[in-house]
Amino acid sequence: MLKSYLISSSRKSSGKTVISMGLCSVIKSLDKSLSVFKKGPDYIDPLWLSKAAKTNCYNLDFYTMTHSEIRNLYKLVTQKSNITLIEGNKGLFDGISLDGSDSNAALAKLLKSEVILVIDCGGMTRGIAPLLAGYKSFDNKIKYKGVIMNNIAGDRHEGKIISAISEYTNLDVLGSVHKNAKLDIMEQHLGLEPIFLKTNANKIIKSISSVIKSSINVECLLNPRVKKRQTFKSVKMQIKNNSYNLKIGIAKDSAFGFYYADDIDKFKSYGVTIKYFNTLKDKSLPDVDGIFIGGGFPEIVADRLSKNISMKKSIKLFVESGKPLYAECGGLMYLSKAIKYKSKTYSMVGLINGEVNMLKKPVGRGYVDIMITKKHPWMKTDQLVKAHEFHYSKIKINEKYNYAYKVKRGYGINNKSDGIMYKNLLASYTHIRDTQKSRWIKNFLSFVEDSKIKE
Template sequence: MNSYLVSSTKKSSGKTTLTIGLTGLAANLNQNVAVFKKGPDYIDPLWLTQASKTFCYNLDFFTMSEAEILKLFKEKTFNANLALTEGNKGLFDGLSVSGKDSNAQLAKLLNLSVILIIDCIGTTRGIAPLLQGYKIFDKKIKYHGVVLNNIAGDRHENKAINAIKEYTDFDVIGSIHKNKELTIIERHLGLEPAFQNNKSKKIITKITKIIKNSVDIKKILRPDPKKKLKNSISKIYINTKKFSGITLGVALDNAFGFYYPDDIEKIRNYGVSVKFFNTLLDKKLPNVDALFIGGGFPETVASKISKNKSLMNDIHAFIDDGRPVYAECGGLMYLCKNINYQKSNYPMVGIIDAKINMFAKPIGRGYVVLNCTNNHLWPISKKNINAHEFHYSDIKFAKKKYKFAYNVKRGHGINGKSDGLLYKNLIATYSHMRDTRQSLWIKNFLTFIFNQRNNE
């Protein structure tokens, strides 16, 4: 199997664009492609999912052990002849100065060949010592080739390529020239999820065409003669029907779509029936035992959500009746009284006595560390829990006082000290959980649902 990590020297260098184009081309050629994203991000994987026509899975050292990363990678590449992983930031960047959580470490762990995309604005000959430095810094990294990005013209391209040929043994496998339309697209890729962009298919088609004309595809998408496709997909995660009979409602629409696909798969593998509902269109909740309202950008479609009063009343009554509900970030915002966005106030579900204010810059951004309080409804772990947050909103409470499920050891959460607002059988957080060994939230949540249903 051909397995690649698309990386660079820094962020905003064209990694997502290149990976979207490559996965789109692989899908068009009917290759069995497995797609991954390093880190906890939701937005890039949603674009890669749409481009590849298969789920993109996150590989994250902060929330997963190396063994879990290997396990997930092996499971999802079992029937693939091509694996593409998009890195984050630069090849050697990470939280640890030792590089133990870097893109380079991921490449070594999973035996990935690195495709390095370089932002060439303002440089020609200088690219050669940059590449040589990367090769010397960690000699265990296998480089498949270099793709030059933001090339000003043929003269710029020739100078860069000649310098690379003269001073390095890197193979130049592509050259992407400056393109105003592509620049505009790239600015929005990391900010807007595919489910909120009604032109996402056209954008992916445009990117795929540019990459096809700019990269030597045969050097990347060539079939591996040693790879024999299996007849069935390996089931590494335990498939049990322990919670068979439970029905979980999951919000999925233009407002909410931030879910890890392997978490949803795990919920189903426990025997749970998942029913998706649309907060913009559905007038009533489906017949379910509990709700999971994930993250997203409800503020951008707040005018539409606020008009669906019937569903919001249904959700309000569902929570007030003591039914189990778990909400993350956008879900938390949706459950408050209103969202103040672009000088307008939009009424929301109102079960949480607070209002949401939107800001131009993030209030909470990056990895968080939490630990459970004694108030937690389905305690996840007695140890620290690693998760992440990314929100431009802040919450302002009215008169009602709430207890919380988590103490915040790192990050912001709801107020810099606490996260996981509690009301009856609702937990609403700004933090996004990943179901891994250090935070087994799914099994505990389902156990809570099971017990609540049986006690009715």
């Protein structure tokens, strides 16, 4: 039987990510058939969840995916699982739409998942009762598994909270996590620093797991009183994947690591051979037909990137010879002439005639709508693509380029355009996901194949 839980909260920064990681780690150690998901377009949390669960974490996103796509991906990933954890984003009923159609609650209903509420109880006692009662009455179609109390000051505080919940609600208390300075620090940094920048990731996860194991009744999640496996209607999508005899190089190291798990699966489903390369350590590119450099934090390791001159030359020669390269956000930054970070300037690949400057506040943050221009080398013209961006940098362009996208919502490169093109290079701040409305991987592979034939 499949046990499906969506972990949410009353608001963001309630300790949900740390608790989700701890649960993933503990449950994985007890039950090998665990599936993990993250709501929204985020890259960082899924990487941590994936590490904790020792399995891929997949994104479920109402903005870029249809309901049928969400159900189908969920069904595909969970078909051999008997427990699923979905970490929500922000509060249970929060979202872009006023009607809540893109909220965590909507996702829980769509997938028939029980909700686990993580509540930050700092400075709260009896007041937790009306808060929970309000959540229960706001949407009676939500099924709650129970509550995890976070930021508990001590045993006396815990007793008052439990008494209030027991007296005024019918929700079960699944556990209580006491105030812990180390967990607070971890929570603050987890959402800001990807796992590929952490050399002590396993130690962090082990520490979190130890706290969660002693604080939460995990057994009640593994063995609930469920009579049958929940089912839901899914629309069977007939997608005939072409087979491409191609080798695609993907940058994967401490600078670049933002890739959707299902996008990587999609590359493999087309018969592509993926060759990962390290922009910091490898001297040159592997023998490949096309390159994909995703997002990351190149500014953090800019000094090391700058010093790997042979790799920079290898990438530049690859593009100058007419071979295809697609880059997103951090990849765009790496392909520029230089990155300015903390008053220092570091030379980069130099394919794009422009310098990147890191700022203290986000330049582009959130969902974007982009229109494909007729200049785009491998996507259908006038197609509207829903995607997202998250960057603290701006690039100052020193020459005129054609752009692949018109920005309808978001910022992109200059608040109106995104997707710099040079020869068979396309680099943008926008992160695009392969979905029903945007089959970018198939289009990119077809373009790589055509380019290979023309050589």
